Amino acid sequence: xxxxxxxDEDGRATPSPIRNPQRASIAWLxxxxxxxxxxxxxLALPGWGQGVPPGNYxxxxxxxxxxxxxxxxxxxxxxxxxxxxxxxxxxxKGAPNVLVILMxxxxxxxxxxxxxxxxxxxxxxxAANGLTYTNFHVNPLCSPSRVAxxxxxxxxxxxxxxxxxxNTSYPGDSGVRPLTISTVGTMLQSWGYLTSYFGxxxxxxxxxxxxxxxxxxxxxxxxxxxxxxxxxxxQSSFHPNLIDGTTYIATPRDPNYHFNRDLTTKxxxxxxxxxxxxxxxxxxxxxxxxxSHPPHTPPKDWFERDPYKGKFDQGWDKLxxxxxxxxxxxxxxxxxxxxxxxxxxxxxWDSLDADSKKVFSxxxxxxxxxxxxxDFEVGRLVDGLKEIGMLDNTLIFYIFxxxxxxxxxxxxxxxxxxxxxxxxxxxVPYLLSRLKEYGTENxxxxxxxxxxxxxxxxxxLGITFSSGGGIMxxxxxxxxxxxxxxxxxRRQYTHLIDVVPTILDAVGIPAPKYVNGVEQLPMPGVxxxxxxxxxxxxxxxxxxxxETAGNRSIYQDGWLAATIHSxxxxxxxxxxxxxxxxxxxxxxxxxxxxxxxxxxxYPQKLxxxxxxxxxxxxxxxxxxxxxxxxxxxxxxxxxxxxxxxxRKELTLYPGMPxxxxxxxxxxxxxxxxxxxxxxxxxxxxxxxxxxxxxxMFGGWSLYVIDGRPKYTYNWLAREHYVIxxxxxxxxxxxTLVYDFKYDGGxxxxxxxxxxxVNGKKVAEGRIEKTMGSLYSLxxxxxxxxxxxxxxxxxDYDPWDNAFTxxxxxxxxxxx
Numbered sequence: 001x002x003x004x005x006x007x008d009e010d011g012r013a014t015p016s017p018i019r020n021p022q023r024a025s026i027a028w029l030x031x032x033x034x035x036x037x038x039x040x041x042x043l044a045l046p047g048w049g050q051g052v053p054p055g056n057y058x059x060x061x062x063x064x065x066x067x068x069x070x071x072x073x074x075x076x077x078x079x080x081x082x083x084x085x086x087x088x089x090x091x092x093k094g095a096p097n098v099l100v101i102l103m104x105x106x107x108x109x110x111x112x113x114x115x116x117x118x119x120x121x122x123x124x125x126x127a128a129n130g131l132t133y134t135n136f137h138v139n140p141l142c143s144p145s146r147v148a149x150x151x152x153x154x155x156x157x158x159x160x161x162x163x164x165x166x167n168t169s170y171p172g173d174s175g176v177r178p179l180t181i182s183t184v185g186t187m188l189q190s191w192g193y194l195t196s197y198f199g200x201x202x203x204x205x206x207x208x209x210x211x212x213x214x215x216x217x218x219x220x221x222x223x224x225x226x227x228x229x230x231x232x233x234x235q236s237s238f239h240p241n242l243i244d245g246t247t248y249i250a251t252p253r254d255p256n257y258h259f260n261r262d263l264t265t266k267x268x269x270x271x272x273x274x275x276x277x278x279x280x281x282x283x284x285x286x287x288x289x290x291x292s293h294p295p296h297t298p299p300k301d302w303f304e305r306d307p308y309k310g311k312f313d314q315g316w317d318k319l320x321x322x323x324x325x326x327x328x329x330x331x332x333x334x335x336x337x338x339x340x341x342x343x344x345x346x347x348x349w350d351s352l353d354a355d356s357k358k359v360f361s362x363x364x365x366x367x368x369x370x371x372x373x374x375d376f377e378v379g380r381l382v383d384g385l386k387e388i389g390m391l392d393n394t395l396i397f398y399i400f401x402x403x404x405x406x407x408x409x410x411x412x413x414x415x416x417x418x419x420x421x422x423x424x425x426x427x428v429p430y431l432l433s434r435l436k437e438y439g440t441e442n443x444x445x446x447x448x449x450x451x452x453x454x455x456x457x458x459x460x461l462g463i464t465f466s467s468g469g470g471i472m473x474x475x476x477x478x479x480x481x482x483x484x485x486x487x488x489x490r491r492q493y494t495h496l497i498d499v500v501p502t503i504l505d506a507v508g509i510p511a512p513k514y515v516n517g518v519e520q521l522p523m524p525g526v527x528x529x530x531x532x533x534x535x536x537x538x539x540x541x542x543x544x545x546x547e548t549a550g551n552r553s554i555y556q557d558g559w560l561a562a563t564i565h566s567x568x569x570x571x572x573x574x575x576x577x578x579x580x581x582x583x584x585x586x587x588x589x590x591x592x593x594x595x596x597x598x599x600x601x602y603p604q605k606l607x608x609x610x611x612x613x614x615x616x617x618x619x620x621x622x623x624x625x626x627x628x629x630x631x632x633x634x635x636x637x638x639x640x641x642x643x644x645x646x647r648k649e650l651t652l653y654p655g656m657p658x659x660x661x662x663x664x665x666x667x668x669x670x671x672x673x674x675x676x677x678x679x680x681x682x683x684x685x686x687x688x689x690x691x692x693x694x695x696m697f698g699g700w701s702l703y704v705i706d707g708r709p710k711y712t713y714n715w716l717a718r719e720h721y722v723i724x725x726x727x728x729x730x731x732x733x734x735t736l737v738y739d740f741k742y743d744g745g746x747x748x749x750x751x752x753x754x755x756x757v758n759g760k761k762v763a764e765g766r767i768e769k770t771m772g773s774l775y776s777l778x779x780x781x782x783x784x785x786x787x788x789x790x791x792x793x794x795d796y797d798p799w800d801n802a803f804t805x806x807x808x809x810x811x812x813x814x815x
Contacts, residue, residue, distance in 0.1 A: 052514045052517055052519075057513065057514075059510075060509045060510050060512060061511075061512055061513045061514070062512065062513065062514045063182075063187065063190040063515045064515075064516070065190060065191075068087075070084070088192070089190070089191060089192050090192050091188075091191045091192055091193060091282055091507060091509070092507065092508035092509065094393070094481075095282050095508060096282065096393045096394060096395045096479060096481065096506055097283050097285075097385075097390055097393060097394040097395070098188070098193075098283070098285070098394070098395050098397075098503050098506075098507070099284075099285050099287065099381075099394055099395070099397070100284075100285070100287065100397045100399070101289070101381075101396065101397065102146070102199075102286070102287070102402055103291060103371075103374060103375075103401050104142065104200060104288070104290055104291060104292060104293035104401070104402055105142065105293040105294070105401060105402065105403060105404070105405065105406050105463060106292040106400050106401035106405065106455070106473075107401060107404060107405035107452060107454070107456050107457075107462065107469060108400075108404065108457070108459070108469055108472040108473055108474055109327065109455055109458075109474075110292070111123050111371075111400050112124060113127050113132065113400070113476065114132075114134075114332055114400070114474035115323050115326035115327030115329075115332045115457075117312070117323065117368065118368045118371045118372055119307075119375075120371070120372065120375040121375065121376075122376065122378045122382060123375055123378070123398055123400060123476055125379075125382075126396060126398055127476045127478075129480065129487070130396070130476055130487075131477045131478075131490050131531075131532065132332075132474070132476050132488070133474075133475040133477065133490045133494055133528075134332050134474075134489055134490070134491055135491050135493050135588075136399070136473050136474070136475035136494045136495070137471050137473065137544065137546075138402050138404075138472070138495075138496050139403060139471065139496065139546060139548070140403050140404065140463060140464050140465055140466050140471060140546065140551065141163050141403050141463065141464060142163060142200075142202050142293075142403055143162065143163040143164050143175075143202045143233075144158075144161065144162070144163075144548065145402040145403055146201075146203050146288070147160045147177060148495075148497050149496045149497075149499055150183045150185070150500070151181050151182070151183055151184070151500060151523075152499070152511070152523040152524075152525040153497060153521060154497060154524060154545075156172035156620045156622045157172075157521060157621060158177050158181055159171065159172055159174045159177060159178060160173070160175060160177070161173035161622070162549065162626075162632070163233055164203065164205055164778075165633065165662070165777055165778065166632040166638065167206075167638065168640060169639035169640060170624060170626065171621045172620070172621030172622055172623075173626065174205075174640070175205040175206075175640065176205060177203070177217055178521075179515075179516075179518045180518060180519065180520055180521045181520065181521055182512065182515045182520060183222050183223045184284070184499075184503055185197065185286070186222065187223070187504065187509070187511075188284045188507070190512075191507070192281060193281065194278065194281050194283040195224045195225050195226070195283070195284045196225060196227070196267070196271075196283065196284070196285045196286070197219040197224040197226065197227045197228075197285075197286045198227075198228050198229055198270075198285065198286065198287050199228075199263050199286075199287060199288030199289055199290065200229055200230060200232075200235075200288045200289070200293075201218075201219055201227070201229055201231045201288070202231070202233050204217045204218055206635075206640075206660065206778060207635070207640070207641045207663075209232075209660055209662070209663070210643070210660065210663040211656070211657055212643070213246075218231070218246055220245050224286070226245075226270055227243065227244070228242075228243075229242070229243065229263065229288070230259075230779075231243060231778065232777060232778035233777050233778065234294060234295070234777065234779060235290065236297070236444070236695070236779065236780075237259040237260065237295065237297050238251075238257060238258065238259075238441045238790070239251050239789040239790035239798070240259045240779075240789070241778075241779055241780070241788075241789055250788065253799050256299070256300055256301070258298075258299040259290055260289060260373065260377045261299060263287070263289070263290075264377040264378075264380045264381050267287055267381055268380070268381060268384040270285075271285065271384070271385065272384070275388055275390065284503075287378075287381060289377070289378070290374075291371055292367060292371040292401070293406070294408065294417050294444070295417060295444040296363070296366050296370050296439060296447060297366075297370065297440065297443065297444075297445070298366065298369040298370040299373055300440075302369050302370075302372075302373040303369060303439055303440065306365070306369065307368075307372065308364075308365040308368040308372075309365060310365075311368070312361045312364040312365055312368070313357070315350075315352075315360075315361075315450075316364075316450040316451055316454040317348060317350070318349065319457075320339055320454050320457045321339070323454070323457040324337065324339055332489070333458055333592050333593070334592065337593050338593055339457060339458050339593055339595060340458065340459045340460040340468060340593045340594050340595040341460065341595070342450075342453045342460050343453075343460070343461075343567060345569065346411070346449055346453055347411060347450060349450070353428075355428055355432050356412075358432065359412070359428055359435060360450065360451070362438055363438070363445070363447035363451065364447055364451045366438060366439035366445065366447075367447050367451065369439070378398070392480045392481050393479075393480075393482075394479070395477070395478075395479040395503070395506050396476075396479065397475065397477055398476040398477075398478075399473055399474075399475045399496075399499075400474040400475065400476075401474070402473070403464075403470065403471075404452065404455075404456060404461065404463045404465065404469040404471065404473075405451065405456060405463065405469060406446055406447070406463055407449045407452050407463055407465075407567070407568050408568060409446030409447050409448055409449065410425060410448070410568075410569045411448060411449050411450075411569050412425075412426060412427065412431060412448055413426075413445065413446055413447045413448040413451075414431075414444075414445060415431055415434045415437075416443070416445075416698070416716050416717050417444050417445070417446045417697075418444070418697065418698055418771065418774060418775070418776065419716055421630060421633075421773045421774060422716060422771040422772060422774070423748040423772065424716055424718075424769070442696070442717070444717070449462070449569050455469065456468055456470075456472065457593075458592060458595070459472060459592075459593045461564075464549060464551060464566070464567075464568055465564065465567075466546040466547060466548055466551040466552050466553040466562055467546075467553045467562035467564075467584075468562075468594050470548075471546055471553070475494070477532075479506070479532075482506060482532070483532045484532075485532065485533055485535070488535055490528075490531050491535070492537065492539035492540070492541070493539045493541050493542075493544070493555065493558075494531075494539075495525065495541055495544055497525030498527065498528050499525070499528075500523065500525060501523055501528075502528045502529055504527070505527040505529045511523050526540045527540075542556060542557055543556050543557075543612070543616065545613055545616035545617060545622065547617065547622050547625065549565070549566050549626065549627050550566050550573070550578060550581075550626070550627035551564055551566060552565070552613060552617075554609050554610070554612050554613035554616060555588075556609065556612060558588050559585065559588070559605065560585070560594065561585050561609035561610060562586075563583045563584065564581075565578065565581050565625075566627055568629075578627075583599060583606055583609075584597040584599050585598045585599040585602060585605060585606045585609065586598065633774060635662070644662070644665055644666065648665070648813060648814050648815070649813045649814075650664070650811070650812045651811050651812075652784045652809065652810045652811075652812070653784070654784060654785050654807050657781075658788050658789070659781055659783075660778045660779075661775060661776070661777070664693065664781075664812075665814050667693065667700070667814060668747075668770065668772050668773070668774070669742065669746070669747045669748070669770065670742055670814050670815055671740055671742045671814075672740050672742075672813060673737065673738070673739045673740070673812075674691055674702055674737065674738040674811070674812055675736075675810070675811045675813070676691060676702070676735070676807065676809075676810045676811075677733070677734075677735055677807070677808040677809050677810070678729070678733070678734045678807055678808065679733055679734070679806035679808065680729050680730065680731045680732060680733075680734050680805045681731060681805060681806075682732075683731070685706065685707055685804075686704050686707050686728075686729060686803075686805045687703075687704050687705055687707070687804055688704060688785070688786070688796070688802050688803035689702070689785065689786050689796065689801050689803055690702045690703055690704065690709075690736065690784075690785070691785075691810050692782065692783050692787040692792055693775065693780075693781075693782040693783075693792075694775035694776050694780040694782075694792065695714075695775075695776065695780040695789055695792055696714065696717060696791055696792065697717045697780075697790070698714055698715065698717065698771045698775050698776065699713075699775050699776075699792045700792060701714075701791075701792040702736070703793075703796065703801070703803075705795055705796070707728030708724060708725050708726065708727065708729070709755055709757065709763075710722065710723070710724035710725070710795070711723045711724070711738050711753060712792060713753070713767045713770070714792045714793065715767075715769045715770065716771065719768075719769065721765065721766070721767040721768065722765070723738075723753045723754075723763050723764065724763055725762035725763045726763075727762060729757060730758070734757060734758060735756075735757070735758055735759070736755075736756070736757055737755070737756040737757075738754070738755055738756075739756065740752070740753045740767070741753075741754075742770075746772075747773060748770060748771065748773075750767050750768040750770060751766075751770065752764065752766055753765055753766075753767055784810050785802055785803045786801055786803070787801050
């Protein structure tokens with residue numbers, strides 16, 4: 001057996017003691033032959049050696065690690081041949097378990113650990129026994145951040161400039177991670193680690209999120225033994241579209257179900273089971289929480305307890321001041337730090353009327369409740385590791401947010417997040433009318449922009465911005481067996497791409513140069529291990545670019561140059577010419593909150609920084625810049641693959657799993673016809689869903705109730721349009737048709753719907769408003785024979801709504 005932690009003077013693996021003297025010389029020779037020479041002797045091995053030039057490679061620089069070449073056995077009689085020992089690759093002795101925890105769309109200063117108003121006792125506890133990195137940076141959007149975190153390469157190198165679902169065909173934005181980049185899961189899996197991925201995955205191109213795949217970029221084909229969670233930008237916490245491995249599964253039938261709680265339970269189950277069976281193998285776990293991302297819906301018991309009631313009545317401006325004072329006291333920021341000014345378009349709290357203050361305060365109360373409950377779930381996971389004796393040698397990265405606080409809720413916040421994208425923004429009177437439901441299962445809410453600004457203290461801004469709170473995140477590292485310092489702050493500039501190099505450094509293995517015969521792109525990230533026991537060590541991550549939707553920045557040795565090209569809540573781009581963007585310049589060593597623009601004082605420095613951005617942009621596939629917004633949701637306009645491209649008809653059969661909007665014929669802002677071929681039993685009270693799309697916050701359903709066909713269109717959980725027949729379906733073969741004639745004249749308009757049974761019109765009605773942009777991104781699905789996940793209508797049970805007759809097929813035809 002080759003024990004990979006035994007090495008020669010060159011760092012290559014050497015054989016462990018072998019009791020078979022007949023093979024001793026072979027084992028010694030194998031240990032001394034370079035891996036490159038071994039490659040040339042074993043090119044016939046599957047998946048090995050393709051494109052790998054001969055040379056001297058250290059153990060692990062070429063993956064997968066292959067057994068040394070063995071001479072053929074010439075002895076015929078097995079009795080005379082000692083069985084060879086099995087070749088096993090193990091991590092270096094003492095290699096730690098690794099747990100990477102990522103919270104979703106939270107602000108830098110939200111958690112109490114970073115001076116914020118939200119109680120995060122688990123993060124506080126880990127910080128007290130570890131290190132708090134106060135100068136840690138992320139990307140401005142979730143997909144770019146997540147690929148950077150898992151690969152150690154920049155987002156555009158991963159071809160992920162934006163979130164999946166908005167990708168284009170440009171080299172830095174296709175959404176397809178190139179073969180030249182492998183995940184940390186693949187690296188550690190090749191060294192014998194148990195690897196798992198729990199939670200949100202938003203790194204798979206939308207056209208690949210379906211039963212046909214391909215599955216190459218799904219977690220279980222990207223280095224992770226186990227995946228449990230969802231593949232989408234966001235989901236309902238009560239009715240998520242869950243995936244186990246590559247299999248779609250139903251939401252558990254539990255009235256108290258909540259995704260974050262389920263996620264933690266599944267993660268604990270996995271780590272306990274694998275440790276029980278293989279206690280000698282370390283694990284790598286990526287635990288990607290859905291909080292604090294919209295929808296801001298905490299677990300029911302937390303919501304009912306309402307721990308933050310009245311805690312934000314002072315408003316976001318005062319909250320920023322309170323947070324800064326706590327940050328200075330905790331040593332998060334230095335004394336004298338100033339608060340950056342909010343964009344002029346963000347309301348000042350004192351200018352708001354009483355109704356607005358009531359609505360906005362409640363939005364933050366619900367968000368804070370969700371965020372604290374998520375930290376509690378992290379605590380359950382950490383406690384579980386402690387209970388089985390694995391915590392001491394587990395390297396934990398707790399990253400509190402992947403892209404800053406959400407600004408997608410616009411200036412007022414939302415009850416249903418999709419409202420603005422569908423041309424129906426929500427005003428304060430409407431939000432006030434739904435306030436009792438806000439944060440419950442009946443809502444899909446997001447808070448107002450002002451709270452995202454407050455969560456970025458001492459900076460401002462949030463998601464989609466390449467400076468300030470859009471790229472700052474609180475981060476704690478704990479490793480009792482590997483870090484001597486406890487409860488200390490680290491102020492060196494660090495970034496998501498530094499996490500993988502740090503893991504490899506702590507484990508004691510090299511970054512691979514070849515994986516499956518493909519040369520790997522070098523990692524630009526820097527291991528943070530140099531700072532573990534030396535808070536005064538000079539920072540090693542000296543240059544970092546950032547870009548999203550035309551917003552861009554460049555960091556170098558304490559200086560930051562940045563420009564805001566687009567703010568989502570503003571109806572227009574700030575300029576339509578990238579060359580006219582106004583750049584700002586900050587000295588972060590003296591102005592951590594980016595409050596004082598020095599561009600006029602140091603124009604030459606600004607020009608040097610702008611030139612550096614262009615240099616980094618060319619190096620990392622950033623160009624061209626693309627500032628399109630909603631139009632990128634359309635695959636044809638954006639230029640990305642679409643499995644429905646050019647298709648106007650789709651036939652569905654029973655047993656097909658739910659289809660996301662990108663895997664289904666478009667039914668938005670177009671005339672279309674649904675034709676269902678059914679078999680209705682004699683004398684049976686037929687009921688259930690024939691075909692549905694999306695769910696309780698927008699969508700449609702064609703179903704049967706009391707034997708009668710019925711169609712309901714749910715417009716943003718505000719209005720339900722119903723078309724139904726008074727007569728039951730006849731027994732035998734039935735052709736049920738729903739035909740929709742769209743009024744035209746742009747998106748979000750109305751139309752007329754008609755029901756036919758065996759060619760006879762049985763009902764007709766008006767649908768005055770429709771959702772023309774999207775129903776739910778990749779969360780809710782189109783389903784045949786049922787309404788999966790959240791229900792479109794309350795006419796049927798969320799779980800028991802399957803069609804009780806027989807469906808031969810359903811055909812969708814769009815014009």
